[in-house]
Amino acid sequence: MNLLNKLDAAAALRKAQLPEAVGAFGIPIEEVYSSTEARIGENRVLLFGTNNYLGLSFAPECLKAAHEAIDNEGTGTTGSRMANGSYFGHRELEREFADFYQCRESIVFTTGYQANLGTIAGLVGPGDVVLIDGDSHASIYDGCTLSGADVIRFRHNDVADLDKRLRRLGERSAVTLIIAEGIYSMLGDQAPLVDIISVKNKYNSLLLLDEAHSLGVLGNTGQGLVEKTGMMEGVDFITGTFSKSLCSIGGFCVSNHSQLDQLRYISHPYIFTASPSPATIASTRAALKLLRNGTKLREQLWKNAHQLYSKMSEIGYKLGPEPGPIVAAILDNPKQALALWQGLLENNIYVNLILPPAAPENKSLVRCSINAAHTSEQMQHVCETFAKLYTEIGID
Amino acid sequence: MAESDYNETLQQLCQRLDSFTGSDIKVSPDMSLVNQLAIDSIKLLNLIMEIEDTFDISVPINALVDVQTVRDLADLIHKIKTES
Structure with a gap:
């Protein structure tokens, strides 16, 4: 097997494991409007999968x-x-x-x-x-x-x-x-x-x-x-x-x-x-x-983080061990994680899809990153969408 | 004495791998960890932690580059045990 054949074999294995996930990684963001909103394809989406914790990207x-x-x-x-x-x-x-x-x-x-x-x-x-x-x-x-x-x-x-x-x-x-x-x-x-x-x-x-x-x-x-x-x-x-x-x-x-x-x-x-x-x-x-000097930004960030963590926990999602700016839903398998990630994107919410072996212990994750600039309306939309998809996908 | 120690290590390792893989395959010394026992790189890292605890030794993950088979792993464990 030559060097290029090895890459072909690895790519084939990846596609065989989860063919529907092709395109889920490296999704292009066409235009960025603010620290919380951007355009993906033709849609204006909420950014809930960045590491922009204090929302300073347009300060x-x-x-x-x-x-x-x-x-x-x-x-x-x-x-x-x-x-x-x-x-x-x-x-x-x-x-x-x-x-x-x-x-x-x-x-x-x-x-x-x-x-x-x-x-x-x-x-x-x-x-x-x-x-x-x-x-x-x-x-x-x-x-x-x-x-x-x-x-x-x-x-x-x-x-x-x-x-x-x-x-x-x-x-x-x-x-x-x-x-x-x-x-x-x-x-x-x-x-x-x-x-x-x-x-x-x-x-x-x-x-x-x-x-x-x-x-x-x-x-x-x-x-x-x-x-x-x-x-x-x-x-x-x-x-x-x-x-x-x-x-x-x-x-x-x-x-x-x-x-x-x-x-x-x-x-x-x-x-x-x-x-x-x-x-x-x-x-x-x-x-x-x-x-x-960002005490107020941190206060808002943690308020948002606690809101999403407690809401998702209340819905029934399995989450990481403690609230914080990273809130990760732990799904039973890659297909379920992909369905949740796609469902969120269809509702104009961008988050991160993390599949084995990237996550610890071969977990499948849908990971949200909270931002101090997320508004209460944006937070509410995300909480409601997570609740709706939990039932639709049959996550419980 | 050294040979009986080695055989004991190999036997203990095979037993540990039997329960680790959780399959019906009976582990034998010349089996490939990746191709026959389906222990990928992530599983191997977790297996090494268990082996460290089983034998009460430190196994640096950088020492695994030449480990292909169950016997290779037993050789490494035996070497670390005898040097410590």
Whole structure:
């Protein structure tokens, strides 16, 4: 079998598993009207499947900053941070992230994916150990692979399981990096951070927390799970992305360990890629200011999240373990998930369809992401549609 | 002694796989994990956690690249057990 035949075989297997799903993935959005509405095909749809948690994608401050940056600095840097691509804005954004988390060190990466790749591969290498939550994002798995370290998984959010696996490592626990996430992207549940830190300290390991989905969402100023739990001191490295609450693209790592700066000289995902464009950096800086002062946005986001979670639970949907901006309905099988996803789209609601093997434990999910800008009318329409489809599809 | 340990590991692994796959197929050492036991990459990751608990060892998932058959997996487990 040659290389192309292998891809044909994989495609045939995918289509055989769920032929009706062809076209369900990578659905094109033709026009975007606002942070909550867009056009798909000929229809105006509600966006309930984005990561735009604070609804800042059209914030005037961000648009203005991006426009000015293009006018003043051009469309791209055309080079890496190591070479010609380190501008005033990149350094300022790093300073602002360090200030936001009250940390000594901060590095900006070109994407959130690269933030995890570059941080993990920079921190650990052959002979070291990475101990990751079983439900970790692909960027964490890929960072581990790139590092060459020994990769061990612990059961999702199970601190006793983490403790057991650290015990087995013996003295190697001192060269172990534990990785968890503030909010997990599939079911929207939060890591038991206080207990994880307690176990980490017991075995003298280091902890990296990925706040990709919790930045802007948790804590009084939106730092994430570290702020909500008051555990900043116990976390060694925090990574995150600009592509969710901050509505651009890029990523960061902050730490109080001065050694983080060394990653600039050894981490390939940082070194061998072009730096973020001036417009990206400018809009991210503007969005970070709004996020830090976004208490009211967070209040509205959580009000919306609680409303959808409680309504769907009341209808009878099986959901993730706790309310949050990600509300995932867990369906019995891929066909049922596809029927619900199609039914929602026919009612002009766009959400995410997630089929095995993308979701944990081969689950089939229909995942909604809530936005602070969703209006009460939009929330009501979504709740009513979920109720109607539950009966029509026969989900119970 | 080492050989009897290995045989015991192989037997224990086959029994564990019998219950893990939940099928009527009787697991034998030269069976392919993917082609004959239908253990895909996701199932394999979960299986490894169970094996770690069964044998009280750490099995790095990056060590699985050369594991194709039940015997390959038994070899890896035995190697880790004897080195620990």
